[in-house]
Amino acid sequence: MNYFGVYHSDYSRSNSGIFDAPCITVGRMMLCARGAFSRGKQLALAWGRIRNRSALAAALDCAGNVGASELALRAYQRWGVGYPSHIEGPVVSCVMDADADTLVLVRDRMGERPVFYARHGDSLAFSDHPDALLKAAKVEPSMGPDNLHELFGLGPARSPGMTCYRHMLALEPGCALVVRGDRETVQRYWRLEDGDHGEDAPTTVRHTRLLLEQCVADAAAQKSAVMLSGGLDSTALTALLKDRVTPLRSFSVDYQDNTRDFVANAFRPEMDAPYVSQAVRAFGTQHRTVMLTQRDLARGLDRAMSLRGFPGMADIDTSLMLFAEQIARFDACVVSGECGDEVFGGYPWFKGSAPLEDFPWSGSLELRESLLRPEVREALRLREYVADVFATRRAVADPGAGFEPNERRLRTLQRLCFEFFMPNLQERAQRMCEGAGLEVLTPLCDERLVQYVYNVPWEMKFMGGQEKGLFRQAVADLLPDKLLRRTKSPYPKTCSPEFSGIVRAMALRLTEDADAPIFALIDRTRLKRLAQSALNPVDTPWFGQLMAGPQLLGYLWQVNSWLRDRDVQIEL
Numbered sequence: 001m002n003y004f005g006v007y008h009s010d011y012s013r014s015n016s017g018i019f020d021a022p023c024i025t026v027g028r029m030m031l032c033a034r035g036a037f038s039r040g041k042q043l044a045l046a047w048g049r050i051r052n053r054s055a056l057a058a059a060l061d062c063a064g065n066v067g068a069s070e071l072a073l074r075a076y077q078r079w080g081v082g083y084p085s086h087i088e089g090p091v092v093s094c095v096m097d098a099d100a101d102t103l104v105l106v107r108d109r110m111g112e113r114p115v116f117y118a119r120h121g122d123s124l125a126f127s128d129h130p131d132a133l134l135k136a137a138k139v140e141p142s143m144g145p146d147n148l149h150e151l152f153g154l155g156p157a158r159s160p161g162m163t164c165y166r167h168m169l170a171l172e173p174g175c176a177l178v179v180r181g182d183r184e185t186v187q188r189y190w191r192l193e194d195g196d197h198g199e200d201a202p203t204t205v206r207h208t209r210l211l212l213e214q215c216v217a218d219a220a221a222q223k224s225a226v227m228l229s230g231g232l233d234s235t236a237l238t239a240l241l242k243d244r245v246t247p248l249r250s251f252s253v254d255y256q257d258n259t260r261d262f263v264a265n266a267f268r269p270e271m272d273a274p275y276v277s278q279a280v281r282a283f284g285t286q287h288r289t290v291m292l293t294q295r296d297l298a299r300g301l302d303r304a305m306s307l308r309g310f311p312g313m314a315d316i317d318t319s320l321m322l323f324a325e326q327i328a329r330f331d332a333c334v335v336s337g338e339c340g341d342e343v344f345g346g347y348p349w350f351k352g353s354a355p356l357e358d359f360p361w362s363g364s365l366e367l368r369e370s371l372l373r374p375e376v377r378e379a380l381r382l383r384e385y386v387a388d389v390f391a392t393r394r395a396v397a398d399p400g401a402g403f404e405p406n407e408r409r410l411r412t413l414q415r416l417c418f419e420f421f422m423p424n425l426q427e428r429a430q431r432m433c434e435g436a437g438l439e440v441l442t443p444l445c446d447e448r449l450v451q452y453v454y455n456v457p458w459e460m461k462f463m464g465g466q467e468k469g470l471f472r473q474a475v476a477d478l479l480p481d482k483l484l485r486r487t488k489s490p491y492p493k494t495c496s497p498e499f500s501g502i503v504r505a506m507a508l509r510l511t512e513d514a515d516a517p518i519f520a521l522i523d524r525t526r527l528k529r530l531a532q533s534a535l536n537p538v539d540t541p542w543f544g545q546l547m548a549g550p551q552l553l554g555y556l557w558q559v560n561s562w563l564r565d566r567d568v569q570i571e572l
Contacts (some may be wrong), residue, residue: 004125006132027098037069041098044073051089103179109190109447111173118168130309141568149385149535157424194399199219208474215443220244224332230275233337239478250285253493255324290326294499305558307435312553324436344468364542503553507531518560
C-alpha cells in the first residue's frame with residue numbers, strides 16, 4: 001500500500017496550485033505538511049492545539065517544548081494504534097510507520113477539524129481539504145446517486161462519513177482510520193456516553209460554570225479576540241474573557257442599510273446592534289463593527305465554496321469569510337460562540353414535544369424535488385433516501401427506553417443535531433476563518449463541557465422556562481439582565497432586497513448558459529420561475545434558520561460552479 005498525505009496546504013489561494021508545504025518521503029509513504037516530524041522510518045503530524053500537552057509530555061518523559069507532531073509520534077511509539085485516546089483538544093494527527101506498513105489517521109473528538117480520505121488504485125490518500133485529494137492524489141471527481149442524494153436532499157449538511165464525491169469519504173469525529181497493508185478499519189476512540197446526571201440544580205449550575213471557565217481559559221491562553229453578536233453565547237464568552245485577555249478586542253458584523261431593511265421573523269426576532277453596544281459598554285472591549293455590502297456577499301459565493309471544497313451556506317458562508325478577513329487585519333486568533341445552541345438547546349426545534357419524524361433543520365423536500373429534472377427526480381427519490389437516513393440514524397442516536405419519553409426524544413434529537421447540523425457549521429467556521437488567515441476557537445465545543453451538559457436532564461437545561469436556561473444561570477452574575485435574557489437570535493444575515501435582486505439576476509443569467517452543468521440535474525424552467533418569484537429574504541427557511549429563497553439561489557449557483565470548476569462527472 002502507498003500512502004500520501006497532503007495537509008493544511010495552500011489550496012485556498014487558487015484552483016491551479018496544489019500545495020506549498022514541504023514533503024517528507026519514507027519508502028512508499030509521503031507526507032506533505034507544515035510541521036511534520038520524521039524519525040527513522042516513521043512520519044507524524046499533529047495539527048491543531050493539544051490541550052493536555054504538558055501532561056502528555058510528562059507521561060512520555062520528554063521536554064515540555066517538544067513539538068506537537070513529535071509528541072504524536074512518541075504517543076504512537078508508547079501506545080500503538082490506541083494513542084488517539086491519550087491526546088485531547090481540537091487536533092488532527094496521523095502517524096505513518098513504514099516498517100509496520102501502517103497508517104493511523106485521527107480526527108478530533110468533536111470534529112472541529114475536517115479529515116478526508118480516498119483510495120486510488122493501490123494507494124490511500126488523505127487531506128484536510130477535498131480539493132487537495134482531487135489535485136495531488138488524482139482522486140476522480142465523480143458523483144453517484146447517494147452523493148446526489150446528499151447534495152440535494154440533505155445539503156448543505158452531509159451524512160456522517162459522506163462527501164459529495166463517490167470515491168471520497170470523511171473521517172467521523174472521535175474516530176481513527178487504521179490501515180495495515182490492505183486492511184482498512186475505522187475505530188472509534190471517543191463517543192458521547194449516556195448516563196445518569198446525579199446532581200441537583202445548584203450543583204449543576206456551579207459545575208457548568210467551572211467547565212465554562214476551564215474552556216475559556218484554554219482560549220484565553222491564545223490571546224484571542226472575540227466575535228461579539230450580542231447574543232447569549234458570544235456575550236457570555238466575552239464576559240469570561242475580559243479579565244483574562246487585556247485589552248480584549250471584539251468584532252461584530254452588520255450589513256449596509258440593515259437598519260432600513262431589517263424585518264423581524266420567528267427565527268430572527270430583532271437586530272444585534274443595540275445588544276452589541278450594551279455588551280461593549282459593559283465589558284469595555286476595543287470594538288470594531290465590520291460593515292458588508294450586498295455586492296460583496298454575492299461576489300464571494302465562488303470563493304466561499306472553494307474554501308469549503310463543496311457547495312455550502314451561500315452568503316451565510318460569504319459573510320463570515322469577509323468578516324474573518326477584516327478581523328485578521330488585527331488579530332491572528334478569535335473566539336466564536338459556535339456550538340452553544342447544539343450543546344445547551346438553543347434551537348427552536350428543541351422546544352415543544354412534537355414527535356421526531358424528520359430532520360427539523362432540513363425542510364422543504366417538496367421544493368428541493370421540484371427543482372430536479374423529472375427523470376432525475378424519479379431516479380433519485382429524494383424523500384425515500386432522506387427518510388431512510390433519518391430512520392437509520394435516529395435508531396442509532398436513540399438512548400433507549402431507560403429515559404422518560406420527552407427526555408428520550410430530546411436526547412435523540414440532540415445527537416442527530418451533533419451528527420448532521422453542527423458539523424456543517426463547524427466546517428463553515430473553520431474554512432471561512434482559515435481562508436482569511438484567522439484561527440477560530442470554539443470553547444463551547446470542548447468535549448468536557450459537551451459530555452457533562454449532554455447528560456443534564458432537559459428540564460434542567462431549560463431552567464427558568466427559557467431556552468439555554470442552564471447556560472443563563474451559569475453566567476447570571478456576569479451579564480446585565482437585558483443581555484442575559486435576550487431571546488435566541490442566530491448569526492446575522494442580510495435582509496436586503498438588493499441582495500435578493502443580485503442573486504435573482506445571477507440565477508437568470510445562469511438559465512441562459514447553455515453549457516451550465518447544473519442543468520443535467522435541475523430543470524432550467526423551474527429555476528427561472530424560482531428566480532422570478534418574490535424571494536422574500538425572511539421567508540421560512542429551507543435549511544436551518546437562515547437559508548430562505550435568496551440563499552437557495554446562492555446554493556444552486558455554488559453547485560453549478562463546483563460542478564464546472566472541478567469537472568465533476570455524474571453517474572445516475
